[in-house]
Amino acid sequence: MTGPLNNTDLPGDEYRQFPYKAGQPEDSNIALCRETCNNETRCVAWTYVRAGDPNVPRCSLKDGIPNTNPNNHCVSGMKSSTNFIIDRSKTGGDGNQGTVSGMLPLRKGETMVTVRVFVDHSIVEAFAQGGRSAITSRIYTDPSDDGVGIINQGSMPIMANVIVWEMDTCWM
Numbered sequence: 001m002t003g004p005l006n007n008t009d010l011p012g013d014e015y016r017q018f019p020y021k022a023g024q025p026e027d028s029n030i031a032l033c034r035e036t037c038n039n040e041t042r043c044v045a046w047t048y049v050r051a052g053d054p055n056v057p058r059c060s061l062k063d064g065i066p067n068t069n070p071n072n073h074c075v076s077g078m079k080s081s082t083n084f085i086i087d088r089s090k091t092g093g094d095g096n097q098g099t100v101s102g103m104l105p106l107r108k109g110e111t112m113v114t115v116r117v118f119v120d121h122s123i124v125e126a127f128a129q130g131g132r133s134a135i136t137s138r139i140y141t142d143p144s145d146d147g148v149g150i151i152n153q154g155s156m157p158i159m160a161n162v163i164v165w166e167m168d169t170c171w172m
Contacts, residue, residue, distance in 0.1 A: 004030055004034065004048075004075045004076065004077050005068065005075065005076045005077060006075050007070060007071060007072050007074065007075070008068050008069070008070065008071065008074060008075070008076045009047055009068070009069045009070075009071035009073075009074035009076060010045050010046075010047050010062060010065065010066050010067075010068060010069070010074075010076045010078075011047075011066055011069050012062075012064070012066040013045070013062040013063055013064030013065070013066050014060045014061065014062055015042060015043075015061060015062065015063045016060075016061045017058055017059065017060045017061070018058060018059055019056045019057070019058045020032075020056070020057040020058060020059070022051055022056060022057065024057070026048075026050065026057070029048060029057055029059070030048045030075050032059070033046050033047075033048040033059035033061075034046060034048075034077050036059065036061065037061050037077070037079060038079065040061060042061075042063050043061045043062065043063065043079060044062060044063060044064065044065055044078065044079045045061075045062040045064070045065045045066075045076065045077065045078045045079065046059060046060065046061055046062060046076065046077055046078075047059070047060045047062070047074050047075070047076040048060075048074065048075045048076070049073055049074055050072075050073045050074065050075070052073060065078055067132070086124055086126060086135055086137045086139075104128045104129060104132065104133040110129075113128060113129060114128065114129055114130065115127070115128050116128075121141075122138050122139055122140055122141070123136065123137075123138060123139070124136070124137050124138075124139050
């Protein structure tokens with residue numbers, strides 16, 4: 001399960017909502033909302049709505065994963081998601097060889113992940129599911145480096161369709 005995503009709403013796809021008593025600690029309410037979703041088979045995402053929108057704090061359980069929407073009154077999370085990672089462990093240069101990651105929520109019924117990767121010398125940009133998740137990283141490569149890899153560590157099978165475009169220099 002992912003989250004919580006603070007100040008984020010997942011509007012729509014609610015199958016059940018329940019209120020909390022005003023004045024209860026927000027952290028406890030968020031944890032309970034998340035735990036309730038985790039314990040219900042139908043639930044794939046949740047949103048905790050803070051007091052003030054409209055009045056009473058509440059939990060919305062969802063059977064789909066809508067697009068995220070910034071909202072200061074909400075905290076959301078998803079059961080079904082995967083880490084989307086750029087692994088810089090085999091790069092050199094600046095000494096920063098960790099990973100850069102983002103969450104990629106998988107919607108109900110999704111069985112394929114589409115990834116577009118753009119590499120321009122020291123910048124790598126990766127977009128998954130049409131831009132639903134995007135990450136950018138600076139990578140210092142060795143001049144002999146000539147590859148990009150895709151690794152699946154989950155249960156979803158990989159079908160790769162790789163197209164490489166080489167760009168001409170901008171210098172005339």
